[in-house]
Amino acid sequence: MEALHPRIRLLWIASWAIGALVLAVGLAAVDQWFVDVPTAVIVGVVAVAFVIGIAYAVRRYQVWKFELQPDALYLERGVVTFVETAVPFVRVQHVDTQFGPIERVLGLSSVVVYTAGTRNADVRIPGLTPARARDLQDTLRELAVESEADDAV
Amino acid sequence: MNRLHPLSAVTYAIQYGFMWLWVPIVLVLVLGGIVGPVSPAWAPIAAPVGFLAGAAYGIVYYYRFGYRITPDTFDVSSGVIARRSREIPYGRIQNVDVRQGVLQRLLGLAIVSIETAGGGSTEASLNFVSESEANRLQEQIRRRTAEVKDRRRNRNRAATPSDRPDVDAVSSGDGEDSAVEAGTAGDEHVSDPTARNDRETGPTSEDRVVEPRRRRRTRLFDLEARELLLYSFTSFRPAAIAAAMFVFFLATDTVLDLFVMTAQPLGGPSAIGEGSPTSYGVLTVVSAINAILITYLLSVAYTFATYYDFQLGRVDEDFVYERGLLQRYSGSIPVEKVQSVTVTENPLQRLIGYAGLWVETAGYGPESSGGSQSAVPLARRRHIHRFTENLTGVETPQFRSPPPLARRRYLVRYSLVAGLLVAAVFAITQFTALERWYLAAVVFAAVPPAAHLKYVHLGYYVGDDHLVIRRGFWSRRTTVIPYYRIQTVSTRRSIFQRRLGLASLVVDTASSQTFVWTTPTIYDVDLEDARDVNMTSRKRLQSALRERARDDDLGMSADFT
Numbered sequence: 001m002e003a004l005h006p007r008i009r010l011l012w013i014a015s016w017a018i019g020a021l022v023l024a025v026g027l028a029a030v031d032q033w034f035v036d037v038p039t040a041v042i043v044g045v046v047a048v049a050f051v052i053g054i055a056y057a058v059r060r061y062q063v064w065k066f067e068l069q070p071d072a073l074y075l076e077r078g079v080v081t082f083v084e085t086a087v088p089f090v091r092v093q094h095v096d097t098q099f100g101p102i103e104r105v106l107g108l109s110s111v112v113v114y115t116a117g118t119r120n121a122d123v124r125i126p127g128l129t130p131a132r133a134r135d136l137q138d139t140l141r142e143l144a145v146e147s148e149a150d151d152a153v
Numbered sequence: 154m155n156r157l158h159p160l161s162a163v164t165y166a167i168q169y170g171f172m173w174l175w176v177p178i179v180l181v182l183v184l185g186g187i188v189g190p191v192s193p194a195w196a197p198i199a200a201p202v203g204f205l206a207g208a209a210y211g212i213v214y215y216y217r218f219g220y221r222i223t224p225d226t227f228d229v230s231s232g233v234i235a236r237r238s239r240e241i242p243y244g245r246i247q248n249v250d251v252r253q254g255v256l257q258r259l260l261g262l263a264i265v266s267i268e269t270a271g272g273g274s275t276e277a278s279l280n281f282v283s284e285s286e287a288n289r290l291q292e293q294i295r296r297r298t299a300e301v302k303d304r305r306r307n308r309n310r311a312a313t314p315s316d317r318p319d320v321d322a323v324s325s326g327d328g329e330d331s332a333v334e335a336g337t338a339g340d341e342h343v344s345d346p347t348a349r350n351d352r353e354t355g356p357t358s359e360d361r362v363v364e365p366r367r368r369r370r371t372r373l374f375d376l377e378a379r380e381l382l383l384y385s386f387t388s389f390r391p392a393a394i395a396a397a398m399f400v401f402f403l404a405t406d407t408v409l410d411l412f413v414m415t416a417q418p419l420g421g422p423s424a425i426g427e428g429s430p431t432s433y434g435v436l437t438v439v440s441a442i443n444a445i446l447i448t449y450l451l452s453v454a455y456t457f458a459t460y461y462d463f464q465l466g467r468v469d470e471d472f473v474y475e476r477g478l479l480q481r482y483s484g485s486i487p488v489e490k491v492q493s494v495t496v497t498e499n500p501l502q503r504l505i506g507y508a509g510l511w512v513e514t515a516g517y518g519p520e521s522s523g524g525s526q527s528a529v530p531l532a533r534r535r536h537i538h539r540f541t542e543n544l545t546g547v548e549t550p551q552f553r554s555p556p557p558l559a560r561r562r563y564l565v566r567y568s569l570v571a572g573l574l575v576a577a578v579f580a581i582t583q584f585t586a587l588e589r590w591y592l593a594a595v596v597f598a599a600v601p602p603a604a605h606l607k608y609v610h611l612g613y614y615v616g617d618d619h620l621v622i623r624r625g626f627w628s629r630r631t632t633v634i635p636y637y638r639i640q641t642v643s644t645r646r647s648i649f650q651r652r653l654g655l656a657s658l659v660v661d662t663a664s665s666q667t668f669v670w671t672t673p674t675i676y677d678v679d680l681e682d683a684r685d686v687n688m689t690s691r692k693r694l695q696s697a698l699r700e701r702a703r704d705d706d707l708g709m710s711a712d713f714t
Binding site: 071072078080081082083084085086087088090091115116117118121123 | 515639640641642643644645646647648651661662663664672687691694695698
């Protein structure tokens with residue numbers, strides 16, 4: 001099983017921190033216009049959110065695993081709900097590599113695998129180095145073409 | 154390029170006329186407030202100008218809209234200023250629907266919609282064409298889709314000629330068809346696969362083979378009056394709630410008067426605003442019953458009108474259906490596009506021994522709810538089971554239940570819900586004159602039966618070629634998924650499930666019904682069982698695909714009665 005790049009934790013912490021900041025701004029707004037919220041409470045809430053965020057990111061990183069099995073791409077993920085997904089190569093419609101602004105700063109990239117399904121129609125593997133992402137994309141594409149089925153949706 | 158029916162020009166003109174009517178009015182009103190010389194009083198003059206401009210646009214739109222049937226694609230080009238031309242390959246078409254409203258039926262018009270799997274909406278919509286043109290299009294597209302399929306199959310056959318002889322006899326359910334295919338058409342196609350491409354130019358011997366086949370329409374199921382009534386009275390449509398609300402908002406005073414009037418003989422107040430707490434209580438109860446009754450009747454009427462004169466038939470390897478009292482729908486679903494089949498039963502229907510059968514495709518159906526079509530709205534349960542077995546070839550399922558631990562889980566879950574409910578009632582009593590919040594605790598009595606009912610209706614069966622999943626008490630759904638239709642399989646475990654060693658298995662298919670119905674899921678089975686089913690499904694998906702590649706079996710039979 002392959003783990004994600006350790007730097008992904010920074011990404012998750014960063015996005016959680018942004019959430020915590022939004023929360024802080026929201027609380028400040030409530031304090032300003034509606035009810036008095038003591039500054040200590042705001043700081044406390046934000047600090048707690050931040051700590052939870054770090055713990056969550058660390059745990060999430062530990063849990064996130066993926067693997068190319070003979071017939072399918074297999075992933076394990078989820079802190080609260082642990083999900084094991086198998087995406088058979090025959091079912092892959094197309095494969096993308098993507099990266100957002102924070103990912104770009106951290107030098108990371110994601111691979112997104114699309115299927116024709118409805119619930120897990122796009123499966124995202126975050127936290128890959130750009131080289132690994134391109135490599136994985138190529139592999140997946142080759143495997144998908146190789147195992148193409150003739151039962152078009 | 155063909156044009157739409159000339160009457161569409163009129164409807165487009167009116168439609169765009171009324172749409173554009175508002176542009177100059179708003180413009181005049183807004184500008185009138187800002188710029189001096191423009192006066193809001195110009196609005197009556199501006200409005201007709203807008204209407205005329207809109208009408209002109211509508212007429213031009215009509216002239217710029219064209220569609221065409223080509224050998225390989227169905228082309229639509231539209232747009233006045235920005236042109237869009239779209240080519241839809243026949244092989245990708247999921248279904249072709251024809252819809253007729255009341256007015257359109259009087260005028261002999263119809264709307265044709267073409268659905269493919271991609272995108273969130275109808276791929277091409279022709280409003281309006283004449284009735285005969287609609288039928289011609291439907292038939293033509295169906296025929297060409299079948300041809301594309303044949304061509305593809307023959308190519309495959311040509312690639313692996315060794316498998317051919319025994320395949321035809323097995324794969325096609327209809328002996329007559331297979332004889333024709335294997336005897337003449339099949340060989341011809343193999344010897345010259347390209348000949349099919351130029352069928353447009355000259356009639357070849359193949360035409361003779363295709364012609365008689367395409368006209369044969371077999372009746373599979375007609376919804377009889379008795380079944381229609383049973384279906385109307387035993388099913389409930391959530392849309393009726395919206396309709397009831399709409400009626401209420403439209404005629405609030407009348408409805409309130411009616412409510413007061415019906416409650417009066419039973420001890421309700423003589424008018425709103427003059428009554429005692431008891432009479433208000435009576436009014437509330439009576440009105441609630443009234444509202445439920447009205448909603449139910451609306452639902453009955455809606456179902457009746459929608460499924461009036463429902464017919465299901467087959468033409469070649471397509472299902473064709475027709476239904477509707479005021480608005481007439483007709484559509485076709487290629488059998489090979491069917492993703493899964495679901496049997497639905499609500500408690501009432503279970504009581505009288507009836508059930509319904511639905512087929513799910515990846516396209517978007519005329520009911521915006523998704524690509525699920527009722528194949529048989531309601532019939533006796535044993536008929537439905539026979540239909541399902543003939544349609545999918547699934548063996549009679551021997552359902553396995555989740556471990557009793559799952560029931561304990563539901564017990565806890567529903568207790569929490571009941572607790573929340575009591576808490577909410579307690580909060581209400583704190584802010585209103587109501588007392589005795591603890592009476593709400595009676596809801597706890599419903600918890601054990603609810604948990605038990607949820608538990609006993611869960612079941613799954615791992616068949617040789619299909620996975621069968623049953624769930625739900627209020628609307629019990631039994632979904633039959635052929636392994637080769639599986640897209641992804643996931644094992645999910647929430648923190649609570651992990652504690653109990655349970656897991657849920659989510660089996661995703663390409664049917665788009667999941668926005669209304671949840672993805673087929675086997676809930677709360679032992680982790681080992683879930684993993685086991687997961688691996689089995691994956692293995693059988695691979696072997697089923699290999700088998701299909703070999704013999705090109707449809708896996709679904711179009712002749713299921």
